[in-house]
Amino acid sequence: MTITVKLFAAMRDLAGSDTETVELADGTTVADLRRELGKLLPLARTLLSRSTIAVNHDSADNDKPLQATDEVAVIPPVSGG
Numbered sequence: 001m002t003i004t005v006k007l008f009a010a011m012r013d014l015a016g017s018d019t020e021t022v023e024l025a026d027g028t029t030v031a032d033l034r035r036e037l038g039k040l041l042p043l044a045r046t047l048l049s050r051s052t053i054a055v056n057h058d059s060a061d062n063d064k065p066l067q068a069t070d071e072v073a074v075i076p077p078v079s080g081g
Helices: 009-015 030-040 042-050
Strands: 002-007 019-023 052-055 072-075
Touching: 002 009, 002 030, 009 042, 009 072, 019 030, 030 042, 030 052
Parallel strands: 002 072
Antiparallel strands: 002 019, 052 072
16 A cells, blocks of 8 residues: 655655655554654654654554555654743
């Protein structure tokens, strides 16, 4: 299945784009998606491990299975003052 992942803030900056398309097997979980994104965006691995993955506008645990129709986003931690 093909999933287009929306990237925000520092993830978008590291990727040089606001989306990343990932090819995944059926039954893939959020944890699998994190690994694949880490392969595609090696400079973002550390940030990715601390980021929230949202699936259909809800924060998702690593064991959540993904479907091709899901809307997926990577939301890095926010800092500031």
